[in-house]
Amino acid sequence: MTPEAPEELHVKNCISCSGEIPPLKGADLDRLHIQIPEWSIEDEHHLSRKWSFKNFIEALDFVNQVAVIAEAEGHHPDISFSWGWVEIRIFTHKLDGLTESDFILAAKIQRVTEEDGECR
Known part of the structure; x- marks a missing residue:
């Protein structure tokens, strides 16, 4: 029997946070980061990513x-x-800090650039 593959982040939905759970750290962050390697984890506090565009209108559209x-x-x-x-x-x-919902949102944002067919 093979282990079930983890559900892809972009098909999940963000869950409202009550503030009662601790933020993710260490291996828990690494496990989720595998699905969005284009994003950086900054100080185990936030995800970040920067895109370049040809002009202001394309940036605003994104x-x-x-x-x-x-x-x-x-x-x-x-x-x-x-610009x-x-x-x-x-x-x-x-x-x-970071929760799974942050990774879900990042994965959904990532799909926008993948569906555009452009690497930004």
């Missing part, structure tokens, strides 16, 4: 796509952008 995902998931990243770039930071504000 931000708007991320906003739709964030609203649907009820989990909102910190987004910075300007030709977007940077996203994700963490669970209520815990001031």
Whole structure:
């Protein structure tokens, strides 16, 4: 019998945080990070990633796509952008650290660039 593969993060939904669980650390972060290796884990506190775009309109379009995902998931990243770039930071504000929902949101955002067919 083979072990069941873990459910892919992008098909899961973010779960509302009550603030009663501790943030993820160490091996728990590593286990989830495998599915979104393009993202960086910063100080076991937040996920971050930066994208480059050809112009301001493309960057803004990407931000708007991320906003739709964030609203649907009820989990909102910190987004910075300007001409030709977007940077996203994700963490669970209520815990001031990372939860599985942060990785789920990152995986869903990642799919936007994969579906576009462009590496950003």
